[in-house]
Amino acid sequence: MIVLIDEETAIENGLRHVAELMAIAAKTAPKARGMDNIVIKIVDRREELEALAKKMEDLSKSFGEFFNRDAQNIRNSKAVVLIGCRIVNIGLKTPSRWKIDADTVCSIVNLGIAIGSAVKIASISNVDNRVMFSAGVAAQELGYIDADYVFAIPLNVSSKNIYFDRKWP
Template sequence: MAQRMHDNTISEAVLSVAKLMAISAITAPKARGIDNVVVKILSDRDSIELLAKKMEELSKEYGEFFARDASNVRRSAAVVLIGCKIIRMGLKNPAKWVLDADTVCNIVNLGIAIGSAVKTASILNVDNRVMFSVGVAAQELGLIDADYAFGIPLSAYPKSIYFDRVWPPK
């Protein structure tokens, strides 16, 4: 069963979904219409392995879940990186807000873009999971030029590898 991800037809289909996810993220609504979203797709085995190795390395600093997530990344056909740049919009801070309004709105743009992208993957039946760990490793490697980033690994196995974290199933 694990060989299924190496089937060219499946890999090409997952890559097509990754491209549609990028469109969903880029066209998602944004505060004041300011485009601060950055998207990159990793689909070659070398880039995915580089990312997984960096995640394992970072697990020593950030926690064991980085290594666990690296295992998922290795078994993925593609990874969609979505980040945002903090752009000053000139918003006035509400009195009770701890963070400045510009930063909040930029990060909300990122959240909406991620939600739009994973909705697209879900509609097209490609398994995915939003991972903070992937974004941190991608930033450390310079794979995405963003102030904040998350990663979304994608797979098409008979059972999602991202939620019970056991593969193959017993």
């Protein structure tokens, strides 16, 4: 018996697998003093993606028109990886010249390294992606993820990268 997997199913399954590998990469990324303050969620159901896009449109009134532009990207994405961080007490002393405390800085640097590790996996896997502040804020507002700071990484597979030729409002 020959079993054939159609293109749509193959892409859906592969994209889910890549999103899960991105979560692994973010979780295992180096962190200050080994403190794990990273939180990860994957959104891949059409209903949640649409709710995220609608929330971004609502927030555009407060944050700017680019939230509307990004909402269209979310609608056209197949999944979104949410990566956030909690600010934790790492026990560092803050230099007097710094404007924010060292624990906050290192917590946020952990987030940046985790995001970089995740998008590396997407890139290696030839999955189109973009890091978005806008969708991260909307995900927090919807309660999709419990973290102090969140960024979203929408994912898509198509013949043309939908995140590339975006126009500024």
